Amino acid sequence: MKKVTSGADLVELSRDAGTVSLAPRAAYFAESEEDVVSAMRDASAEGLAVTARGAGTGIPTQSVGRGAILIQNRKAMELGDDRVACQPGVVKAELNRVLLPTGRWMPVDTSSYASCTIGGMVANNSSGVRTVKYGSTIDYVRALRMVRADGVVRSVSQLPIGQAMSGDETTRKAASLIIENQSDIQRERPKVTKNSSGYRLERVLHDEIIDLPKLFVGSEGTLGVVTEATLATLIRPRWKFLLVVESSLEELDKTTEAFRRHSPAALELVDKTVFRKVNRWGEISKYSRSESQYMIFCEFDGADEDRSSKEEEIAASDLAGLDPLVMQGLSEIQQAWEVRNETLAIAQEIRRGTKVLVPGVEDLVVPPARLGDLVRLLAEQLGKRGLEYIVYGHAGDANLHARPLLDPGDAKDMKMADDLMADCFEAVWRMGGSMSGEHGDGMLRAKYLEGQYPRTYWVMRELKELYDPKGILNPGVKIAWRLPP
Ligand SMILES: Cc1cc2nc3c(=O)[nH]c(=O)nc-3n(C[C@H](O)[C@H](O)[C@H](O)COP(=O)(O)OP(=O)(O)OC[C@H]3O[C@@H](n4cnc5c(N)ncnc54)[C@H](O)[C@@H]3O)c2cc1C
Structure with a gap:
């Protein structure tokens, strides 16, 4: 394992995709799980907090810290029939490339998928344009290997309640806390289809099991360091087509609701004025046929046998009345998505x-x-x-x-x-x-x-204290009960 305490690496690691820079005192580059354990022990001996880091594309100041940054140069994958075990340094685009010939996929693609890692996606419960149909990372995590704050390695998987309650002390206490507070947890659960705020406690207890991996998904490196994630994979859809329509603010709810009724794979919103602001109207003009401010991109997909029935369903529905632009070929669909994704590049350009x-x-x-x-x-x-x-x-x-x-x-x-x-x-x-x-x-x-x-x-605070009693895992992130040293 390489440990660095000065130089260009530390300067580079003082920034992520947020707006705040924090100078770390050290960085560990781990090549194995044992290296992660050594890094945790070394950091503890040095009195350094530890921020696990993937590609550093995190936005709300979460992959930087004043202690030590821990990077895992570990990119191995092991394919199973309906799952894949990934080391945390696997880049999502690389996982996609490996899965493609198998006819399966893990459908969550962040817009940053070309660089972001599986470790970062698990830690943030990342989502993508197809979350409306396929869910978020939390829906795919089946098991994890973690290194705890005290350097102990744990395999984390679903457990029947009885087994969780007779497991190790930390698991018992975590399960009890979640069971005892279940009514508050469910009452305060945001009524949304995706959520990366707080710990996802409402997903842990279900079907008489304690689904412990769900506690760690979205925990932003504050409860442990992920050293392996086993993710479910699905059969890839065999066809897709894309509809593009425009909408005013007043019509927005009605229009998106009309699409939602037909279970789209993606339903995205673009504000056309963004393109005017940076004089790049030419890029979006070919999809625009009105003065309405918003553009809606809606993709449908499915297995071979569903295509004609979906086309007939759409043609007979109120969507036909919206007179959508229809794109069928993979390359024209791809081109249209690139225009939508351009908003992201524009977002980074505007100053x-x-x-x-x-x-x-x-x-x-x-x-x-x-x-x-x-x-x-x-x-x-x-x-x-x-x-x-x-x-x-x-x-x-x-x-x-x-x-x-x-x-x-x-x-x-x-x-x-x-x-x-x-x-x-x-x-x-x-x-x-x-x-x-x-x-x-x-x-x-x-x-x-x-x-x-x-x-x-x-x-959440009690769980943080349980898994990280000294507050050394990504302090100040998510649970602000202890400020960074
Ligand atoms: C241009 C752009 C587009 C984006 N688009 C999307 C999008 O479409 N959808 C979306 O969900 N997000 C998006 N993001 C946010 C970000 O890319 C994702 O959250 C991504 O999954 C983070 O991965 P990363 O490898 O860069 O993680 P990092 O930024 O390095 O880390 C993110 C968090 O994960 C923790 N972490 C990393 N590795 C581990 C580990 N092994 N164990 C424990 N904790 C760990 C870190 O401590 C940190 O809290 C976007 C960001 C940018 C800059």
């Missing part, structure tokens, strides 16, 4: 002097039928502060990525960002939503977590 597009309210999610309310909320909250912003996102899940232009170095701007978060989070909670659909809480949203889960937050 006004020292002002950049900052995260904070970049991952709000509400119950799917409230999409229009979420768009209106953002327009009102950002508009009344006079902020220029971009918005796009996952219409099917009502999960929007909105970012205003602000100066991260200006205290006044950062106060405004804080106020904006507080106001938007309150409104989203009132709608039954969550602060984060897929990016996680990081340090950015940790202080708001109690607001989202007034009672369950205390259960």
Whole structure:
């Protein structure tokens, strides 16, 4: 194992895809699970906190820290019939490449799939454009291997309740906490189709089992370091087609609801004004036939035998009345998706002097039928502060990525960002939503977590203390009960 305490590597690791840089004191590059154990022990002896890191594409300040950064250069995969065991350094695009000839896939593709790792996806409960049909990473994790804060290695899998209650002390206590607080957990569960805020406690107890891997999915490296993840795979769909329509704000809920009724594989929203802002209207113009502000991309897919029935169903439905542009060929579908994905590149390009597009309210999610309310909320909250912003996102899940232009170095701007978060989070909670659909809480949203889960937050805190009593795993991220040393 390589350990670094100075030089260019540390400078590089002081940044992730968020806006805050934190200088680490050391970095470990682990080549094996034993190296991870040694790194945990060495960090503990040195009094360093440990931040596990994949590709560093995390947004809410979660893959940087002032202690040690732990990177696993471990990219092996073992294919089974309906699952694949991945070491945490496997890049999602590489997993896709390996699965392709088998006719199976793991359908969650983040927009960052070309670089993000399985370790990061598990730790964030990542999602993608096809989550509306296929779910998030949490729906695919079957088992994990973890290194705990004390350096002990554990295999984590589903256990019947009785077995969990007679297991090791930590498992017993975790299971008891989750069982005893089940009614609060279920009551405070956001009523959304995807969620990466807090620990996903509502998924742990089901069917008389304790599904312990679900506790660690989305825990952002605060409960243990993942050294292997076993993920379920599905048979790949055999066909797809894409419909593109336009919509005004007033029609948005009605239009997306009309699509949702037909179980799309993807249902995405693009704000056309983003392309005008950066003088790149040419890229989207071929898909635009009206002055309406929003464009909706809707993909359907399935097995061979369903294609004609789905086509007939759509043709006979109210979707036909929306006069969609229809794309059937794989390359034209791909081209259209590239235009949608361009919003992301544009998001990274837009700057006004020292002002950049900052995260904070970049991952709000509400119950799917409230999409229009979420768009209106953002327009009102950002508009009344006079902020220029971009918005796009996952219409099917009502999960929007909105970012205003602000100066991260200006205290006044950062106060405004804080106020904006507080106001938007309150409104989203009132709608039954969550602060984060897929990016996680990081340090950015940790202080708001109690607001989202007034009672369950205390259960989350107890679980954090149980698995990490000295608070050395990614401190300050998600559970802000101890600040980074
Ligand atoms: C341009 C862009 C587009 C994005 N699009 C999407 C999207 O479509 N959907 C989506 O869900 N997210 C998206 N993201 C966010 C991010 O890419 C994902 O969350 C991704 O899965 C993070 O992977 P990573 O390898 O970069 O993890 P990192 O950023 O390195 O780490 C993320 C978190 O995981 C923890 N972690 C990493 N490895 C381990 C491990 N082995 N054990 C324990 N904890 C670990 C870290 O401590 C950190 O808290 C996007 C980000 C960018 C910059």
